[in-house]
Amino acid sequence: MTATTITDTPRHRPLESRSAAAWLLLTPGSLFLILLFVVPIGYVLLLSFTEPKVSLDHFRRIFTTPLYTSVMINTFRTSLIVTLSCLLLGYPLAYVIARRNDAVSLIFLTLVGLSFWTGFLVRTYAWLVILGNRGPVAATFGVLGLEPPQLLFTSFSSTLGMVNILLPYMVFALLSVMKKIDPNHMRAAASLGAPPTAAFRTVFLPQSLPGVVNGSVLVFTVCLGFYVTPILLGTPRDMMISQLINQQIEELLAWGFAAALAVVLLAVTSFLMILYNRFVGLDRLWG
Amino acid sequence: MSFDASAGRAPTPVYLRLTDVVKTYDGRTNAVDGVSLDIRRGEFITFLGPSGSGKTTTLMMIAGFEALNGGSIELDGKDLARSRPYERNIGVVFQNYALFPHMTALRNIEFPLRMRHFPKSDIKKRAEQALALVGLSRFADRHPRELSGGQQQRVALARGLVFDPDLLLLDEPLGALDKNLREQMQVEIKRIHREIGITTIYVTHDQTEAMTMSDRVAVFSGGKLAQVAPPLEVYNRPANRFVGEFIGDSNFFEADVDPKRPGWVDIPAIGPVRVAEDHGRLPSQGTIDLLVRPERIKILTANDGDHMNALDMTIDALVHYGDSVLAIGTSRGRPLRMRVAGTPPAELKEGARLRVGWAPQDAHAVARS
Amino acid sequence: MPLLFAIIATAFLIAPLFIVVPMSFSTSTSFAFPPEGYWLGYYRAYFASEDWLIPTANSIVIAFCAMMVTMLLVIPAAFGFVRHRFAGKAAINLLFLLPLAVPHVVAALGYYGLLSRLGIVGTIFGLIIAETALSMPVSFLVVCAALKGYDRNLERAAMSAGAGPLRTFFWVTLPVLRPGILVAALFAFLQTFNESVVALFIGGRDASTLPKKMFESIRLETDPVIAVVSTLLTGIVVLAFVVPVLFRRKPAYVV
Numbered sequence: 081m082t083a084t085t086i087t088d089t090p091r092h093r094p095l096e097s098r099s100a101a102a103w104l105l106l107t108p109g110s111l112f113l114i115l116l117f118v119v120p121i122g123y124v125l126l127l128s129f130t131e132p133k134v135s136l137d138h139f140r141r142i143f144t145t146p147l148y149t150s151v152m153i154n155t156f157r158t159s160l161i162v163t164l165s166c167l168l169l170g171y172p173l174a175y176v177i178a179r180r181n182d183a184v185s186l187i188f189l190t191l192v193g194l195s196f197w198t199g200f201l202v203r204t205y206a207w208l209v210i211l212g213n214r215g216p217v218a219a220t221f222g223v224l225g226l227e228p229p230q231l232l233f234t235s236f237s238s239t240l241g242m243v244n245i246l247l248p249y250m251v252f253a254l255l256s257v258m259k260k261i262d263p264n265h266m267r268a269a270a271s272l273g274a275p276p277t278a279a280f281r282t283v284f285l286p287q288s289l290p291g292v293v294n295g296s297v298l299v300f301t302v303c304l305g306f307y308v309t310p311i312l313l314g315t316p317r318d319m320m321i322s323q324l325i326n327q328q329i330e331e332l333l334a335w336g337f338a339a340a341l342a343v344v345l346l347a348v349t350s351f352l353m354i355l356y357n358r359f360v361g362l363d364r365l366w367g
Numbered sequence: 368m369s370f371d372a373s374a375g376r377a378p379t380p381v382y383l384r385l386t387d388v389v390k391t392y393d394g395r396t397n398a399v400d401g402v403s404l405d406i407r408r409g410e411f412i413t414f415l416g417p418s419g420s421g422k423t424t425t426l427m428m429i430a431g432f433e434a435l436n437g438g439s440i441e442l443d444g445k446d447l448a449r450s451r452p453y454e455r456n457i458g459v460v461f462q463n464y465a466l467f468p469h470m471t472a473l474r475n476i477e478f479p480l481r482m483r484h485f486p487k488s489d490i491k492k493r494a495e496q497a498l499a500l501v502g503l504s505r506f507a508d509r510h511p512r513e514l515s516g517g518q519q520q521r522v523a524l525a526r527g528l529v530f531d532p533d534l535l536l537l538d539e540p541l542g543a544l545d546k547n548l549r550e551q552m553q554v555e556i557k558r559i560h561r562e563i564g565i566t567t568i569y570v571t572h573d574q575t576e577a578m579t580m581s582d583r584v585a586v587f588s589g590g591k592l593a594q595v596a597p598p599l600e601v602y603n604r605p606a607n608r609f610v611g612e613f614i615g616d617s618n619f620f621e622a623d624v625d626p627k628r629p630g631w632v633d634i635p636a637i638g639p640v641r642v643a644e645d646h647g648r649l650p651s652q653g654t655i656d657l658l659v660r661p662e663r664i665k666i667l668t669a670n671d672g673d674h675m676n677a678l679d680m681t682i683d684a685l686v687h688y689g690d691s692v693l694a695i696g697t698s699r700g701r702p703l704r705m706r707v708a709g710t711p712p713a714e715l716k717e718g719a720r721l722r723v724g725w726a727p728q729d730a731h732a733v734a735r736s
Numbered sequence: 737m738p739l740l741f742a743i744i745a746t747a748f749l750i751a752p753l754f755i756v757v758p759m760s761f762s763t764s765t766s767f768a769f770p771p772e773g774y775w776l777g778y779y780r781a782y783f784a785s786e787d788w789l790i791p792t793a794n795s796i797v798i799a800f801c802a803m804m805v806t807m808l809l810v811i812p813a814a815f816g817f818v819r820h821r822f823a824g825k826a827a828i829n830l831l832f833l834l835p836l837a838v839p840h841v842v843a844a845l846g847y848y849g850l851l852s853r854l855g856i857v858g859t860i861f862g863l864i865i866a867e868t869a870l871s872m873p874v875s876f877l878v879v880c881a882a883l884k885g886y887d888r889n890l891e892r893a894a895m896s897a898g899a900g901p902l903r904t905f906f907w908v909t910l911p912v913l914r915p916g917i918l919v920a921a922l923f924a925f926l927q928t929f930n931e932s933v934v935a936l937f938i939g940g941r942d943a944s945t946l947p948k949k950m951f952e953s954i955r956l957e958t959d960p961v962i963a964v965v966s967t968l969l970t971g972i973v974v975l976a977f978v979v980p981v982l983f984r985r986k987p988a989y990v991v
Binding site: 102105109110112117118119120124127169172173175177188190191195197199202203207208209215216244248301302304305308312325338339342345346349350353 | 737738739741742744745746748749750751752753755756759766767768769770808809810812813815816817819820821822823828831832834835837838839840841842843844845846847849850865866868869872876926929930932933936947950951954955957962963965966969970973974976977
């Protein structure tokens with residue numbers, strides 16, 4: 081191409097956007113988020129090694145005190161259990177919704193949405209009633225003549241509550257991928273001689289794996305920092321990191337140490353997000 | 368450059384004039400690369416070409432949606448470069464119709480009239496006339512989603528015409544319709560063009576549409592104009608091998624001009640064949656491409672004189688179209704296609720070896736590019 | 737087989753919502769189920785108690801204001817983001833999604849620190865700011881998705897019909913995008929209305945929200961009015977989501 085044919089004279093006003101216009105549109109939102117989100121997060125970072133004095137003592141304590149390392153391990157373990165439980169319950173549910181395109185799938189979808197949009201606290205309160213020592217579960221044990229076990233304020237009740245709250249996230253993440261799987265693929269597999277389970281295993285499951293990854297990353301990271309439910313339904317004996325943060329602030333007013341814990345939590349979730357972003361792309365996560 | 372833009376152009380009054388139009392997206396390659404074209408008032412011209420050949424980009428520049436990187440576009444003597452799309456008086460019909468989903472058919476058609484501040488009483492009358500023109504008066508209050516593809520296309524057409532634009536641009540308007548509906552809409556668009564007489568530019572990659580509808584066809588290739596001519600001329604006398612292969616079915620033979628035997632060219636491996644000199648713009652020497660349309664080749668009988676160019680053809684496959692048969696085969700190792708109209712003769716069988724040929728005036732010589 | 741699992745999972749999901757309804761009519765002062773008797777006393781208590789009505793009003797005001805600010809920031813940003821190419825696009829994308837990736841406890845700690853320095857901790861204004869930041873990512877994603885699905889030929893058609901940029905925007909672009917924008921606004925409202933962690937940290941005494949009040953009430957396990965609030969909230973969600981689905985009243989041009 082000869083360069084002389086390209087004469088971008090000013091009289092040809094381009095309709096395409098200029099990046100100046102882009103920045104004009106993006107500046108208010110970006111500025112808001114930098115000043116009123118990034119700065120507060122930075123403040124936590126600052127607090128973690130300057131309160132009460134400039135040092136890395138808080139971090140040293142977190143990683144050397146057995147109590148705190150066991151909280152870390154417990155947080156990971158609980159998050160893993162919650163994630164796997166959500167996957168186990170969510171996958172068949174999402175599968176049914178995605179594969180049957182009828183009233184049944186619409187009912188399921190509506191009920192999942194109903195659960196999703198009812199706040200955490202309504203559902204947490206309900207578990208308090210269900211698992212409480214005057215609740216239906218304890219009553220059932222009583223009818224059977226058994227001593228009801230302590231269900232509430234254990235890591236079991238906390239885990240159950242979190243699974244209940246995070247299950248819709250998992251279902252939606254799975255669904256957004258499963259919906260895109262061409263139903264003809266399963267028909268093709270059947271016509272090629274694959275029985276239903278084999279067709280599922282070889283055709284549907286591999287294509288749904290991105291949804292499994294998305295849902296798991298989403299649930300796991302939310303779970304790591306889950307605040308309300310562990311505090312209300314859990315026990316101080318098996319603390320998760322958010323409970324520890326709460327305890328440090330409410331009982332000890334140890335802001336610096338709480339900030340250091342928050343920074344560790346942030347570092348872990350960021351690491352997971354960076355990993356995810358590297359291999360999948362962050363904007364896919366919320367489908 | 369002291370090049371006179373009017374030199375060699377049609378003597379009829381020019382309505383739309385494209386002069387050396389250039390468009391580039393990345394600054395290196397030109398999507399449209401120096402297109403010059405004169406269009407007469409009332410003409411129906413088709414931009415034909417494969418995807419990426421620059422035809423739609425050229426249309427978008429005429430409409431004002433894309434800026435030019437070089438050259439100029441004049442409408443009725445006025446340079447369009449300075450006017451925004453909404454300041455031009457040009458109707459556009461898009462491939463996917465682009466009907467406003469939140470407005471009824473009637474509101475869609477009234478939209479350009481309201482935007483152009485037509486008097487209130489006029490708006491209703493004109494919109495209803497336009498709906499009647501496309502035969503959709505009963506569907507005025509339907510939303511686009513309640514109309515079939517063909518009906519949506521008619522609404523889009525009415526919307527593009529209702530404000531008496533200077534030009535009507537259609538960008539692959541029938542691409543999304545099925546075959547029968549497409550033919551019906553071709554007839555419809557031609558009828559409307561006849562009734563209104565509006566200057567129309569029609570973009571398509573479908574050669575049948577181009578052949579049946581246009582006064583002239585502008586064939587695009589690689590951002591340049593390969594040929595601008597009436598449909599039959601484009602078909603019978605393509606300017607180059609690209610046009611000949613893009614439009615219709617073709618046999619192309621590479622042939623050498625024999626400077627010592629005027630009227631004859633030599634096809635390697637087949638031998639010398641006669642060409643009518645008034646048809647081919649034969650150079651005095653060198654290599655040319657010789658085009659013979661498959662329907663011009665016929666099975667020779669004893670009655671055919673020796674003025675026919677004859678060769679032996681081995682039939683490999685037959686494709687039955689109902690109204691004709693396409694025979695695909697070879698002649699001395701070179702591929703050859705022959706189309707026989709009507710009921711195929713008994714000897715036309717797969718595996719058969721036949722004596723076939725064409726008259727010298729049925730071949731068209733194209734200079735090698 | 738999958739259907740059975742799906743039914744079990746769904747039952748597990750919605751069982752808690754059914755429990756709260758009878759609880760709200762219970763005469764018991766503690767969380768006993770099944771209730772010993774039924775009355776409407778706690779409904780009367782809810783509608784007579786400032787301790788509950790003020791947080792309810794606060795939540796509505798905060799959610800509405802945060803929704804408005806979110807949309808004012810997010811709609812232009814989405815246009816800039818989807819329609820333009822520019823250096824640093826990936827960074828902008830990250831910035832707008834950041835609040836989703838940061839655990840709310842961390843953000844809450846940061847807001848407590850920053851807003852107390854600014855002297856607006858425990859104010860409705862401070863909460864609106866914080867909740868706006870938290871609700872921006874999802875609204876941004878929804879508006880961006882709507883914009884990506886938007887056929888730009890509609891704008892070209894409007895222009896060739898004689899509409900200038902402003903009229904094209906208000907007559908064509910905005911109406912066509914309206915369903916997506918409404919969904920984004922609804923998400924922003926609900927996200928803020930349900931958000932509890934930041935509200936707990938910076939709500940204080942004067943800007944207590946409904947989730948904060950509920951949290952405290954559950955913790956003290958003394959106030960049966962929480963069952964009434966839970967029932968009302970569930971009822972609102974049922975009205976807003978389930979009823980439209982049953983009657984299939986979707987905006988018809990959004991498929």
